Amino acid sequence: MIFCASKSNIRHFKTQKIIPLILSFPTHSARELNTFDKTAGSKPILNRNDLYISCRLKFYLKAVPLMKTTGTDPDIPILYEDNHLLVVNKPAGLLSQEDHTGRPDLLNICKSYIKEEYNKPGNVFLGLMHRLDRPVSGVMVFGKTSKAASRISEQIRARKVKKFYLAVLDGDPPANGVLEHHLLKNHKTNVTEVVASPRKKSKLAKLSFKTIERVDTMALVDINLETGRAHQIRVQFADIGAPVHGDRRYGKASDNSIALHAHKFRLIHPTLKEEMEFTAPIPSHAPWNLFKM
Numbered sequence: 001m002i003f004c005a006s007k008s009n010i011r012h013f014k015t016q017k018i019i020p021l022i023l024s025f026p027t028h029s030a031r032e033l034n035t036f037d038k039t040a041g042s043k044p045i046l047n048r049n050d051l052y053i054s055c056r057l058k059f060y061l062k063a064v065p066l067m068k069t070t071g072t073d074p075d076i077p078i079l080y081e082d083n084h085l086l087v088v089n090k091p092a093g094l095l096s097q098e099d100h101t102g103r104p105d106l107l108n109i110c111k112s113y114i115k116e117e118y119n120k121p122g123n124v125f126l127g128l129m130h131r132l133d134r135p136v137s138g139v140m141v142f143g144k145t146s147k148a149a150s151r152i153s154e155q156i157r158a159r160k161v162k163k164f165y166l167a168v169l170d171g172d173p174p175a176n177g178v179l180e181h182h183l184l185k186n187h188k189t190n191v192t193e194v195v196a197s198p199r200k201k202s203k204l205a206k207l208s209f210k211t212i213e214r215v216d217t218m219a220l221v222d223i224n225l226e227t228g229r230a231h232q233i234r235v236q237f238a239d240i241g242a243p244v245h246g247d248r249r250y251g252k253a254s255d256n257s258i259a260l261h262a263h264k265f266r267l268i269h270p271t272l273k274e275e276m277e278f279t280a281p282i283p284s285h286a287p288w289n290l291f292k293m
Contacts (some may be wrong), residue, residue: 070113074104079139079278084148084270086110086126089280090140092257096131110142130156130163133231135246138165138262138280143270151270156228162266162277165223165233168259168287170252171242173219176210179236183229191249192231194239205229205236213291218245220291222263233260245287259287 070076074094080087088110090096095105111124127149129141143149155161184202185192195202206226213220219242223233234250237243243251245259266277282288 070109071116072109072113074109076106076109076113077280079280080276084144086114086142086144087265087278088140088142090132090137090262092135092137092283095134096140097128106140107142114144127152129153130228132262133234133258133260135258136260136262137283139265139278140262141265141267141278148270152267155267159226160268162264163225163228163262164264164266165225166261166263166282167221167223167233167237168245168291169219169221169237169242170217170245171219172214172217173209173211173221173237173240173242176208178206178208179240180204180206181236181239183232183235185230192229192235194235203227203229205232207233207236212293215290218287218290220293234258256286261288 068078068081070078070088074091076091077089078086079089088106090106094109095101095103097107098105107126107128111126114120114126115124125144125146127143127146129143129149129152132138132140141152143152152161181194181204182196182198182202183192183205184195184199198204204227207223208226209221209223211219211221225233231250234244234247238247238250245251246254246256247258247260248254261283262280263282264277264279266275268274269276282293
């Protein structure tokens with residue numbers, strides 16, 4: 001299953017106010033293909049003609065706003081939500097979780113959304129499955145139950161999840177390639193560096209990439225992140241002479257925000273046991289809007 005907040009990714013559906021929830025493979029009758037809304041007195045809200053069906057697949061659909069958000073400040077786009085998962089599109093400049101600065105952070109914002117949306121008493125559980133650097137935007141996945149959080153964490157440890165990023169680089173990277181480095185993080189300065197050989201606290205970092213398009217002195221690359229080290233993408237591309245555009249720490253001074261976006265996240269649903277892929281729309285501001293993609 002693929003989930004995306006972009007209109008272009010639900011163009012096969014006649015109505016623009018639906019998202020797929022569950023994918024199943026058996027054939028079904030036209031009567032079974034009707035979708036019912038419990039809040040509407042069990043009246044069908046969609047019929048067989050509203051569905052795009054291919055290869056004998058059936059989609060169950062739920063009527064929801066096309067771009068549901070948390071309704072918080074800042075307001076966060078929700079890419080997918082069920083009883084076990086909350087998947088959102090993190091804006092650039094927002095912390096993934098709270099730190100000593102006291103700035104707003106995504107984890108607490110999403111907890112506030114759940115508490116308000118579902119009238120939850122007391123403290124709200126929400127498992128932080130992974131992090132994005134503060135200047136990075138894109139897909140973030142949270143576990144709404146301890147069981148879901150545990151199972152997703154296990155997938156991450158076993159490297160069964162797939163994380164795909166888009167980045168605009170300053171420089172001329174190869175058409176494609178694989179980068180492997182040993183990285184060492186200085187926790188006092190919060191800076192990660194490449195070291196020539198393994199050290200006691202260094203970690204192996206690996207990614208593969210493909211250059212999609214070049215514009216002037218910049219290149220748009222698609223990245224498959226195989227390990228998740230601190231500042232990994234930023235440090236590895238800076239090491240080959242193609243730093244991420246706007247990265248003041250590892251690249252050139254710039255007035256633009258860092259052009260790094262967590263575009264897709266793929267996992268096995270913790271209870272449905274089906275593969276799901278969540279996609280965050282590509283930012284529309286500079287330098288992203290210089291590329292045709």
